Amino acid sequence: MASTLFFALISTIHAKPLLELKESFGDTVVPYHHTIGRKKSFQQINMSIKREGYGPRTYLRSDVYKILTKTFKSLEDKPLKLVYGEASWGGKHKNKPLKPHRTHKKGMYIDIFMPLKNIAGDPVYFPINKKNLFGYAANFDKQGKGQGKHKKFQIDWVGLISLFEALCKHGGNNIKKVLIAKDLIPALQNPSLKKYWAPIPKKCRDKLTPIGVLGPYKFAGKDLLVDHDEHIHVEFK
Numbered sequence: 001m002a003s004t005l006f007f008a009l010i011s012t013i014h015a016k017p018l019l020e021l022k023e024s025f026g027d028t029v030v031p032y033h034h035t036i037g038r039k040k041s042f043q044q045i046n047m048s049i050k051r052e053g054y055g056p057r058t059y060l061r062s063d064v065y066k067i068l069t070k071t072f073k074s075l076e077d078k079p080l081k082l083v084y085g086e087a088s089w090g091g092k093h094k095n096k097p098l099k100p101h102r103t104h105k106k107g108m109y110i111d112i113f114m115p116l117k118n119i120a121g122d123p124v125y126f127p128i129n130k131k132n133l134f135g136y137a138a139n140f141d142k143q144g145k146g147q148g149k150h151k152k153f154q155i156d157w158v159g160l161i162s163l164f165e166a167l168c169k170h171g172g173n174n175i176k177k178v179l180i181a182k183d184l185i186p187a188l189q190n191p192s193l194k195k196y197w198a199p200i201p202k203k204c205r206d207k208l209t210p211i212g213v214l215g216p217y218k219f220a221g222k223d224l225l226v227d228h229d230e231h232i233h234v235e236f237k
């Protein structure tokens, strides 16, 4: 009995706290609320799913926070514009899935939007606005070309591989898996990209997990199919 209590106490002391990721990393990596405003964006989303008082949506377990900070900092000199999305609720809500996601709890998950290029081939931030459900409703075809209102955007495959390489370098064994739309796999396997994949250890490359369409989920008052063609979902151990 006493020893059970002792171990419970020890595990509480060692529980890793959750930290809110809200920083930008130079001009290269910014949070998804950079255009809308931090407080406004999470209030809008939380309100739309009737979760008032739940707070910001980018909490991470402290070790995951460190990994991502290192990863994003390491990309600062790359010709990239990256936007990270939702992570987890913090505080007393940390054990609850970050609705409408089925997972995203305990600070062990983060979504990162695809690096994009415009028609001129220059890197641009992923467009985040209320209309495209904070980025999550944007769609891309198998070649990574934006659809509908996002026609002028193209997924930057080399940039995406650079992001994955940086995650592998700084996250390594702590990464459980990285979900990506299975439709995008053939484009990522294009022989012209082989040299960019080469420096990434196979053990980490194998964490890239193709996934089909999920949902529909109710998000911000609309039905949303989650197809992982506009973001990758990174899960930590």
Ligand SMILES: [Zn+2]
Pocket (backbone or CB within 6 Å): 101, 104, 109, 110, 111, 232, 233, 234
């Ligand atoms: Zn996710």
